[in-house]
Amino acid sequence: MGSDTRWHIIYVVIFSFLLNFVHGLQSYDPESLDALLHGYTNNTLSNHPTGTLYKVSLPSNFSGMDVSVVMLRSGSFWARGTNFSVFRIPQRVIPMPYVKRLAIVYDNLGNWSSRYYQLPGYSFVAPVVGFVGYDATNVSSLGKGKLTFRIMGDPISIDYTRIMLQDYNVAFKCVTFSDDGSVEFQNMTMPNECTTTGSGHFSVVIPSPKTPKEDERLWKWWVIGVVAGFVALVLLVLLGITTYKLVRRKKLRNMETESDKGLAFDTMYIGRSKMPYASMTRTQPAIEHEYVP
Numbered sequence: 001m002g003s004d005t006r007w008h009i010i011y012v013v014i015f016s017f018l019l020n021f022v023h024g025l026q027s028y029d030p031e032s033l034d035a036l037l038h039g040y041t042n043n044t045l046s047n048h049p050t051g052t053l054y055k056v057s058l059p060s061n062f063s064g065m066d067v068s069v070v071m072l073r074s075g076s077f078w079a080r081g082t083n084f085s086v087f088r089i090p091q092r093v094i095p096m097p098y099v100k101r102l103a104i105v106y107d108n109l110g111n112w113s114s115r116y117y118q119l120p121g122y123s124f125v126a127p128v129v130g131f132v133g134y135d136a137t138n139v140s141s142l143g144k145g146k147l148t149f150r151i152m153g154d155p156i157s158i159d160y161t162r163i164m165l166q167d168y169n170v171a172f173k174c175v176t177f178s179d180d181g182s183v184e185f186q187n188m189t190m191p192n193e194c195t196t197t198g199s200g201h202f203s204v205v206i207p208s209p210k211t212p213k214e215d216e217r218l219w220k221w222w223v224i225g226v227v228a229g230f231v232a233l234v235l236l237v238l239l240g241i242t243t244y245k246l247v248r249r250k251k252l253r254n255m256e257t258e259s260d261k262g263l264a265f266d267t268m269y270i271g272r273s274k275m276p277y278a279s280m281t282r283t284q285p286a287i288e289h290e291y292v293p
């Protein structure tokens with residue numbers, strides 16, 4: 001029974017490893033990126049003046065991404081709003097829950113955009129940009145949870161003028177990736193401008209025609225599928241073999257206990273009738289013992 005459980009655990013581990021492997025090829029997790037950027041921002045927060053935007057230095061394996069942070073007092077944030085990065089947050093926006101001071105972390109994922117966010121059937125014509133608010137009441141560290149924003153006046157606007165590809169003759173769509181994982185499309189409110197009523201990640205897309213690149217990607221998936229299928233087959237065969245071995249071992253064990261019982265019976269029988277019994281070598285010493293006076 002212990003051996004059964006052990007094999008069961010091994011198969012579960014192998015299978016979840018495979019699933020993670022396939023998932024890892026597909027995309028990176030935006031949630032974990034947020035946590036990571038939060039960490040880098042937090043570690044470089046102290047001794048920066050309120051109201052000034054400064055760049056967060058990321059390790060070289062994130063080059064191509066752009067992250068910056070600003071600390072603001074809630075009072076002035078409410079009264080004046082902010083205009084940093086591509087986001088214009090108007091006045092009369094309330095961070096929730098109430099905090100004395102907040103930090104807004106802006107990111108531009110640059111060439112990493114399509115690694116973290118995929119939209120089948122669409123192409124990005126701007127990098128994915130985002131912002132998130134944290135409690136910065138303690139000037140030397142960020143609060144753990146994200147703040148949400150309640151809009152009492154105008155919505156927050158995103159100006160894509162300087163970061164958007166312009167040579168397209170198709171209808172642009174604003175896209176919003178909310179922190180809860182939902183995706184929402186909207187029309188542009190003004191040329192090169194989208195709006196939002198909360199934090200999250202944003203971009204501009206156009207419907208994508210099927211390109212050779214996509215065929216290539218499909219082909220890649222086909223290869224991955226074949227490899228995964230092969231591995232699954234090998235696993236199935238392994239599973240079959242071990243199951244067979246287990247069943248056989250169990251059967252052998254049953255036979256052994258059966259013959260043990262039989263042996264005991266024979267010995268008792270021989271003991272009672274004092275008959276010589278030579279068919280089984282294992283009982284021989286006992287017989288010899290009985291017949292040697």
Ligand SMILES: *[C@@H]1O[C@H](CO)[C@@H](O)[C@H](O)[C@H]1NC(C)=O
Nearest residue numbers: 062063064065110111112115
């Ligand atoms: C993005 O570009 C930088 C160089 O500008 C490069 O080092 C990095 O590997 C690129 N990232 C991706 C995901 O292609």
Ligand SMILES: *[C@@H]1O[C@H](CO)[C@@H](O)[C@H](O)[C@H]1NC(C)=O
Nearest residue numbers: 082083084085086087088159
């Ligand atoms: C926000 O800042 C940009 C430049 O950083 C400027 O072009 C734009 O007019 C500003 N918008 C407002 C509403 O202040």
Ligand SMILES: *[C@@H]1O[C@H](CO)[C@@H](O)[C@H](O)[C@H]1NC(C)=O
Nearest residue numbers: 042046137138139140141142
């Ligand atoms: C602020 O954070 C620092 C570092 O995490 C900590 O040592 C300090 O006690 C905190 N101050 C307050 C008022 O929470």
Ligand SMILES: *[C@@H]1O[C@H](CO)[C@@H](O)[C@H](O)[C@H]1NC(C)=O
Nearest residue numbers: 039042043140141142143144
């Ligand atoms: C932020 O960094 C400080 C040390 O600089 C650390 O004590 C604190 O736990 C960090 N906070 C979070 C939410 O990671």
Ligand SMILES: *[C@@H]1O[C@H](CO)[C@@H](O)[C@H](O)[C@H]1NC(C)=O
Nearest residue numbers: 170171172173185186187188
């Ligand atoms: C968005 O724009 C398209 C044309 O560009 C129009 O047909 C559609 O009705 C618009 N949607 C909304 C919700 O305004």
